[in-house]
Amino acid sequence: MMERLPGLLAKLARRLPTDRLTDYDAALRAAEGPEDQALDQFAAANPAAGLTHHLDAIRQAWREEAPGLPGTAIALALTTAMAPEASETExxxxxxxxxxxxxxxxxxxxxxxxxxxxxxxxxxxxxxxxxxxxxxxxxxxxxxxxxxxxxxxxxxxxxxxxxxxxxxxxxxxxxxxxxxxxxxxxxxxxxxxxxxxxxxxxxxxxxxxxxxxxxxxxxxxxxxxxxxxxxxxxxxxxxxxxxxxxxxxxx
CATH class of the missing domain: 3.30.870.10 (Endonuclease Chain A)
Structure with missing residues (x-):
C-alpha cells in the first residue's frame, strides 16, 4: 500500500505560505513522536484555517506508517518537500x-x-x-x-x-x-x-x-x-x- 505520509507532507509544502511552513517545522522538530503533547499545544495555539486539519492528518499517517521516527525526521521531510519549482507569483x-x-x-x-x-x-x-x-x-x-x-x-x-x-x-x-x-x-x-x-x-x-x-x-x-x-x-x-x-x- 502506498504510504500517505510523504504525500501529505508534499501537499502541505505546496499549499502553506512560508511563514506557516516555518511554524510547522519548528513544532515538528520539538516533538518526540506523533503523540507528543507539544503538537496538541501547537494546534491549540494556532487555530487559523487548515492548521489543525492538516496536522491531524499528518499525525495519523505518522503513527500508522512511521511511529518510530522522531519529529526532526518529519520536519526534514517537510523541508525537503517544499517545492523549489513553485513560482514567485504563487x-x-x-x-x-x-x-x-x-x-x-x-x-x-x-x-x-x-x-x-x-x-x-x-x-x-x-x-x-x-x-x-x-x-x-x-x-x-x-x-x-x-x-x-x-x-x-x-x-x-x-x-x-x-x-x-x-x-x-x-x-x-x-x-x-x-x-x-x-x-x-x-x-x-x-x-x-x-x-x-x-x-x-x-x-x-x-x-x-x-x-x-x-x-x-x-x-x-x-x-x-x-x-x-x-x-x-x-x-x-x-x-x-x-x-x-x-x-x-x-x-
Missing amino acids: RSIQLVVSGPVSPAIPVRLTGGVTVDVIRSARESLLIASFAAFGVIELVSELRLAVGRGVRVDLVLEESTAAARAFTTLQNGVRIWHRVNASAPGVLHAKLIAADRHTALLGSANLTDHALGMNIELGVILSDPLTVGRIVDHFRWLTSPEAGVLRLVWTT
Whole structure:
C-alpha cells in the first residue's frame, strides 16, 4: 500500500505560505513522536484555517506508517518537500479571511494581517475604504506609523462619514474624498498598501465587524511590480489633472 505520509507532507509544502511552513517545522522538530503533547499545544495555539486539519492528518499517517521516527525526521521531510519549482507569483499571494475559517485552504485572518501590513510600512501607507468605524487598534497603529515618519493617505467614501474614525490622528495624515460626492457611484475600493512592496486587497471595510466577525475574503500581494501599479493608480486618482479625488484634510 502506498504510504500517505510523504504525500501529505508534499501537499502541505505546496499549499502553506512560508511563514506557516516555518511554524510547522519548528513544532515538528520539538516533538518526540506523533503523540507528543507539544503538537496538541501547537494546534491549540494556532487555530487559523487548515492548521489543525492538516496536522491531524499528518499525525495519523505518522503513527500508522512511521511511529518510530522522531519529529526532526518529519520536519526534514517537510523541508525537503517544499517545492523549489513553485513560482514567485504563487509565493507572493496569500489568502486572507474574516469570520469562520475552514480546513479547505490555509489562510490568515484579516485583523492580524491589517496590523502586519501597516507595521511593514517605512515611507508611505495608502489606505482606501468605503466605510470605517471603531477600529481603535488600527488607528493606534496608524499613529505609530506616523510617529516613525510614514506618510499616510486615507481615501474614504464621504457618504459613509468614514473620516470620523480617524479624527484623533495628527500630523502626516491626508484624507481624500471624491470630487463630486453627489455624483452617481461611490468609492468602494478596500486597500492597504505599504510603501510599494505589500498590499492587502479584499472585501473588508475598516470596521471592527469586517476585520473580525463578518464573512470577508481578501488577498495579500507581495509583488512590488503589482503593488507599485496599484499605488500609481491611486496616486493618479489624487492628482489635480485626474479630477477624481479632492484633499479634504491634511495635518
